[in-house]
Amino acid sequence: MSWLKSGLSIRQTAYAVSVVVVLAMAISSIEVMWAYRSERQRLISIINQWFESVADTSARAAYHVDQRQALAVLDGLIKFRTLAFAKITTDLGVVLAERRREISPSLTDPVAAWLFGDLVRQQRALMFDRSTLVLSTPSSAGGANPQQMRVGTIELNASPALVGRNFLANVGGLIAGLVFEFFLLAAALAFIFHRTLTRPLLRYADQLSRIDPQGVTTSKATVPLGHERDEFGLVVIRTNELLERIYDLRQAEMQAKEALLHQERVAALGSLLAGVAHELNNPLAILTAQAELLSETAEDEKTRARADKILKPAERCARIVRTFLALARQREVKKDHVDIEILIHDACELLAYPFKTHDISVRIDIEPDLPTIWGDGAQLSQALINLLVNAQHALMEVPGPRTVHIRAIQAEKHLSMTVSDNGPGISEAIRNRIFEPFFTTKAEGQGTGLGLSYCLSVADNHNGAITVDRQRDRGASITITLPTDTPPAAALDEQKPATPEAWQALQVLIVDDETELVSTLVEQLEHLGHSAYGCSNAAAALEALQHHTFDLILSDIRMPGVDGPVLYEEVRTHHAPLGNRFIFITGDSLDERARRFIETRLVPCIHKPFQLRELDQAIRHVMAASGTL
Incomplete structure (x- = not known):
């Protein structure tokens, strides 16, 4: 069926032929009717000419009852090929003369007899008026001039086969010519139809079949030559506009998907960074705290300088980790x-x-x-x-x-x-x-x-x-x-630390699964003048609360087993006063559950690694807010 891609289809050919046949039949019918009317007028004119040519001699023969003259008249008429019978009758009904031509049965044509049968038999009255004979029709005889005298009739019978034979031959040729002409017209119309519509449509359909349905490429259909300003060209232009919109929408969709994948990768990276930050910030907190303690307790300048050299790279690493966490964190805007x-x-x-x-x-x-x-x-x-x-x-x-x-x-x-x-x-x-x-x-x-x-x-x-x-x-x-x-006034109020002027030593409970960090925090608190007791898990901390009295709790958020939020709820339930003197320390803040908990409970939180003054300020703020100091 590949020929359908370059030529007319059977259906299109049938349509073209059907249209041509209908047109041919309609025009042929009009032509035949016109030819039929013309042929009738011609035959009537011929018959009238016959009557007029013999009117004078036929009337004289009937008036004088001259049989010989009447036969001579009829012999002259019977020579016409289409005349089959002729007769002259006197006014008294006596047949003066008649002649008949034998017509072969093979020439008999019922169609011609049906079409021209009413013209086969014609009669005319023979009128005499002072030696002038006037030929008139029987229907008009009653209104004739009184000076005229009817002397007889003449009857002529034509052969319907011979009368219509020429007409049928002409009509057959006419119809054959019309059919041939219309078939040529059909072929021309089909060719024009194919060149102007079918072939461009097939090429257009082929171009559309090659266009990427997913809209990934910018393929377009080309306007066929000669159709730049017609309806077909407009269809192609509108199709290309639609394809451009599809391409733009597809590109936007792909970009949105890429952005979504990017966000998912960032979220996954954030979760990974949370764990990495927790693991990095714990040793960084130890390193920073020890370097800071060494710097403050060193007795010679050389040792203090070495401690500062350790502290600065540690703080740099801490800032890098915090920056990574800030980039990966998805949170509400918090201004400061x-x-x-x-x-x-x-x-x-x-x-x-x-x-x-x-x-x-x-x-x-x-x-x-x-x-x-x-x-x-x-x-x-x-x-x-x-x-x-x-x-x-x-x-x-x-x-x-x-x-x-x-x-x-x-x-x-x-x-x-x-x-x-x-x-x-x-x-x-x-x-x-x-x-x-x-x-x-x-x-x-x-x-x-x-x-x-x-x-x-x-x-x-x-x-x-x-x-x-x-x-x-x-x-x-x-x-x-x-x-x-x-900043707004409310924000300024939040920024003001409620730091008391007076200060006293505190009993602090430290809870963290990193034992080295617990030891470092104990040293930092003792350096600040406090007493500290360390636990490596929440269960040990709850046990210590049963036997000792504490003024403040420092707890990590993420711990194996019972984590910081659960410990906080236990403290609030069984040791209510300490619920307002609780500080979280954490190596990351990306965990959604922990972040919501801190924001809901409004529990103070400091991030590892932190400097000694940050720890001191957090303790002072919490103790002052609780009304203890």
Whole structure:
């Protein structure tokens, strides 16, 4: 059936032939009726001519009863091929003369007899008027001139077979010619129909069959030549517009799926980081605390310097872990005072290794005495890291030297952070689209197109703005501008620590499954002037509460068996006063259950690793809030 793809189908041919046959029959019928009427008029005219040609001599023969003359008249008429019988009768009914032609039975035609039978037998009256004979029809004889005298009749009988034979022959040829002409017309119409509609439709259908139904590619149908301005071309154009919409929707769907997968990967990474952070922060807490204790208790400067060398890398590792946790954490916006200088250095510290391996130098210019920003530190850190990562990717496309410049300045009541690079820059064609969700110029699989969109969202959340600066030289420069307004009054009240002026030694219960960390916490508390008792699990802590009196409990959140939240509920139930003097210490805050518990119960929490002053401030705040001190 492959021929159907390049030619007319059987159904189309049948349609064309049917139309032509109907047209041929209709036009043939009209032509036959016209020919029939014309033939009748011709025959009537011939018969009238016969009568008129013999009127004078026939009337004279009838008037004088001249048989010889009458026979001569009829002999002249009978010579006409279509005349079969002729007779002249006197007015008294006497047959004066008659002649008959023998017609072969083979020439008899019933169709001709049916069509022209009413014209076969014709009679005319013979009238005499002063030697002038007038031939008139019998029907008009009654109204004839009184001076005229009827002298007889003449009757002529034509052969219907011979009369209609010529007509039928002409009609047959006419019909055959019409049929032939209409079949030629049908072939021409079929060819035109095929060239103008069938073949373009078949090609259009073939193009549609090759278009990706999933909308992954931008395949389009082409408008057939000669159909650019007609309805068929309009159908193809509208189809291409529909295909473009399908492609755009498909791309948006794929980008949304990619973003969803990215979010799922981030969530999975967050869960992994939670465990990693817990495992890293415990030894980091020990390392930081021991280095800090060593620095404060060292008797010589050399030992103190060594302790500081240990403390600074440990704090750097702690900041990196906290930054990772902030990037992976999905939580509500929590605003606080944010030090932009610290935020910039932490972000650069996080990306120090990829910058170093790709030979990218970083220049930081921070205006002195910048005010703090009232905002979400995690969101601002993520936005800055996104800008730095984009700069890193852009610089990979250019040879060295590669430079990233970070600048922070204050202008009136606003503070701006600008990240610039000497990469290929941002073209005018895409400058207005770079903040659109899912828009990316990176290769497939190398970017989700959400980085700058997230930066715009962060700027909006902080009543700020993000702009793309026009560089005279090559490179890109993006600036985040944030207000330096003071926080709401309620937030300021929350920030005020209820620290008492007086201070006394406390009995503190420490609960953590890391025994080394418990020992370190005991040393820290003793350094602060308190007494401490350590337990490695919740069961031991509950047992200790039965035999000892404590002023404060420090407990880890994640512990094997009975965890921190369960221990807290037990303490509130059986040792109610200690419920208000409870501090959680944790190596991560990504666990959703633990985070909801802390936010619901409003239990103070400090994150490992922490410095000695942070621990001291937390203890003072809790004891003052409970009214104990």
